[in-house]
Amino acid sequence: MSANSKSAISPRSISAKFPFWAQIVTGLVLGALLGWIARSQDIGWLYTALDKVGHLFVQLLKLAVGPLVFFAILVSITNLRKVNNAARLASRTLLWFMITSLIAVAIGLTIGLITNPGAGTGLTPKDGKLPEHAGSWLDFLTGIIPTDVVTPFTELNVLQIVFMAAVAGIAALQLGDKAKPILTLSESVLELLQKALWWVIRLAPVGTVGLIGYAIADYGWDLIGKYATFTADVYIGCALVLFGVYPLLLATVAKVNPLHFFKGAWPAIQLAFVSRSSVGTMPVTQKVTERLGVPKEYTSFAVPFGATTKMDGCAAIYPALAAIFIAQIFDVQLSIGDYILIAFVSVIGSAATAGLTGATVMLTLTLSTLGLPLEGVGLLMAIDPIIDMVRTATNVAGQALVPVLVAAREKILDLDAYNAAKASPVDAVDADEKVAVPVAA
Template structure:
């Protein structure tokens, strides 16, 4: 085993264990899918593996609301200046919308050039139970950002409402000055406490990932790809193009950072995103990667990462673009330039306030199809492969979050370049998931983060 896969004590790193769990789950899942043993599929895979996988995802989601709340309070307080906070928020919002719009525009262009779905035969496709969802107006989308009941927003996991409320609370704390110091210190302690809980949950990550991947491939298999292979190939190609080319161009142009170093350091978050298919559940890992591995100050990272997990849906937007072209070709409907411009606008607007949880892409797709007049029943064509595609596009989503976070931190002078250049910074080490004292300082708040040199 290569030295890069082990820590200083010679043990396998946690990232390596997770990758082994993912690979093992894929192999076992394909084998079990081919064997089709009813007892094993029902009680072992659907029962035990399904239970362990759900427990792991639930444990990650359990962390999201308190972690976002306390880290965001620390981030706002750490920025310390309302004007700087507004600048960071404006940059983040603009970059997130720009990457999403670019993603779906490129995806539509690729799909139009390749033409997936042409000549597809609908015979035998089960469209039972496929229903649409009416698209909300632009005004309803923005009005829903403000919670009527903050407690209900927290209990329901309405992330954009939680972020809005928490930012308002943090700004109010800034306005109170010294009197808010005990409150901020308490939030910093709770932030550290939540990161310790993250470490405990992540100790079980290899097992959780193994069970999730095994269950997915046992149930889905390879055969589901064949009828919609052109859709799958175009979608995967567009996702990879955005991941390895478009986002890296954004990173290089706006921050000047090395994309190869960035991709190596964001890999743990990509693995978690692929396994869970949930941007929200991956927030703790994404936050850890950008702060401890890349050197982004906690003040910026704790603001932009949860914000991005809520409004930045690059991968999902790509899926909507490719799926729209695919279904338009299947039904022989010419949407025209105006129709595709509508798709781009709808996808960008729908991404704002949409929960970063598994399967949300299909809900957003029904809104887009309704808007351009395509039959909702066509979604049945891609339902079978959507879970696997969801895993890939979630990895793209969180990579976009990390790219924007890094750009904002770099342009604001809130990034430690020594940490970014250090290949071992913030690595997850063996079975010892404790964060050292230096890393704890980073997580405690912006006051502990060093400026860029």
């Protein structure tokens, strides 16, 4: 075969003809169609197949979560030694995490108070059921410290994994040169895990068919109709944060063109929408943030930190709306003090979401703090897969946004790289470039 023929069927040419975002959209459409067919025609084997495909994709993502989080946090903390004013950068990052979370929860509360999502749904308290695992402040605080080093990985307790990784990272910094062999090994293991996760990410279009198809086949449009206002509220709230608040912050705080941010960060945002996992999307988020001009040393700290604590969708907008929704179903009147508590829980308790699919722990934490019935969680579980997609996309966008804001404020943002996002579509594959985002295999 000639060189020209080889070039004609190269991965780059395939990517140009059918880019990753188009594969995702195709998966969404095909999944919705198959889900509707499975439900309307009562095709059992198709229902099962969609369930298995979606389940396997999520399981493959989760398979790497434990070790990926551990080594990402460990390496990110130790990488701070390479950054000037590391303590200042870390504190500014945390500050902007809190500021954007407060804005998001305020938007969620405002939308909920205007639309009354729990009114006229036809749902009653008897429709709810207690969650299998409820969260409380005591559980949250005592649950940070593991009883052993194995269980957090087998039970996938991300918060405990983050704690162990932080302790190991700080200890490595204290040891200095003596810790170099461990750090070298950790960096190699992290690269290996990220490489393996790229293979899983390439399966996202197929996983999309299963996840969306199963959601439609299992829940149907009738059930979604009962939650229409609440679902619309979540999507509107996330859209306002994504396409209103974030661009405004980029234009006024970072003083950069917001369009370049979205063009650069879009691969991570679209993958988050499909996978519903901030941690599973983390390698993509980190790569696109670097390509937006944020220094790699700072990105390797800020993105893993954000993937486990920065949740504007799951931990701010969603619990605010959910609390109002459940209070209205159970006929409980919320006071101004309750709304302040929701904001407090959203900012302080974000780590409870741990970057995994779903936000049940965060919701139970919010409800238990407010004294609302935990049976309300059961009311929202049916609709969770549909709203979790936009929540996670918002999470990931925020995780890429804050490093850009901080880097711009600290004058370390590479503006040439940031502006080049317009001319360099990041879903194009370059076999020689490690930061390329995935396309179909």
